[in-house]
Amino acid sequence: MIEVIDTETCTDCNLCVKVCPTNVFDAIADGPPVIARQGDCQTCFMCEVYCPVDSLYVDPDPANSYGLTVENVKQANLFGSYRRSIGWAKETRHLRRVDDHFRLPQ
Numbered sequence: 001m002i003e004v005i006d007t008e009t010c011t012d013c014n015l016c017v018k019v020c021p022t023n024v025f026d027a028i029a030d031g032p033p034v035i036a037r038q039g040d041c042q043t044c045f046m047c048e049v050y051c052p053v054d055s056l057y058v059d060p061d062p063a064n065s066y067g068l069t070v071e072n073v074k075q076a077n078l079f080g081s082y083r084r085s086i087g088w089a090k091e092t093r094h095l096r097r098v099d100d101h102f103r104l105p106q
Helices: 015-019 046-050 070-075 081-085 090-095
Strands: 002-005 025-028 031-035 056-058
Touching: 002 031, 002 070, 015 025, 015 046, 046 056, 046 081, 081 090
Parallel strands: none
Antiparallel strands: 002 056, 025 031
């Protein structure tokens, strides 16, 4: 479930608002979006994946909110953790082709 937005690093691009399939966020004029409907989050990670500056954290537990703060998430180095795990971060680009051996020959 979506837990936090780091409003200090957020660039107000609203990509999270645009990609969220369940309309969890509200865009704010001249400011970062807000988590308006946390209970509607389906834990799809789309907002976290598309955030270009890793300002969002989605906890993998879809059933519970843990009341995490920006500081909790920073201390645990969780901002951008999903992007890193799937190879969408610079330092993990080498993981992007990890499943190539499962593809059928051309």
